[in-house]
Amino acid sequence: MKNIKHIAISGNIGSGKTTLAEKLARHYHWTPLLESVDHNPYLRDFYSDMTRWAFHLQIYFLNSRFNQVNQIRQSPKTIVQDRTIYEDAHIFAANLHASGHISHRDYQSYLDIFNSMIQFVEPPDLLIYLKADIPKLVHQIARRNRDFEYNIKLEYLKNLNEHYEKWIASYRHGRLLVVDVNNMDFVERVEDFSTIVNKIELELNSLFS
Secondary structure: OOOOOEEEEEEOOOOOHHHHHHHHHHHHOOEEEOOOOOOOOOHHHHHHOHHHHHHHHHHHHHHHHHHHHHHHHHOOOOEEEEOOHHHHHHHHHHHHHHOOOOOHHHHHHHHHHHHHHHOOOOOOOEEEEEEOOHHHHHHHHHHHOOHHHHHOOHHHHHHHHHHHHHHHHOOOOOEEEEEEOOOOOOOOOHHHHHHHHHHHHHHHHHHHO
8 A cells, every 4th residue: 555645534524534534544554634623713603604704714724725735745654634625615615605605706716716726636546435414413513512513503414415415426536435424433333443444445455456
């Protein structure tokens, strides 16, 4: 696996991306590149007033993710990334625009920036999509107990899941592994984590054999 450069984990809020990235980093001695939550200056405000802060938040995430892309390109290490730049545009910004939280004018400006950036982005060697239904997402969001996430509405999660399903169905950037985590607990059950590792091994061995 010495040729592997970039593994990315995608999925809805609460699907377990960060936890899995950290566990895979320890297992394979990869470098984790995680989404910044604690230092995000807009996230708490966004969940209180989506319409006011949606565009600001998405620009922040887009810039942050593009910086991560540059880190991955410059690093000699194998990196496992928590969420991709593609999701920022195709899932979150698209959903906020469709829901009326980002105006058409601002959305077009956002897409112009994204389309300029994406020319310099190389896709991950393997994208792992954690598929989770609403009850699973709600359970895991509640378990991590972030107070600003109490305002997340079920409709928001549902819309994001619909955008994810459409995006994953049309994903053509590279190798894709879909893992249904609805009946998994890869933190508490070693066998569940082993199942995911085995799936990853099959994909990576096929990719670089």
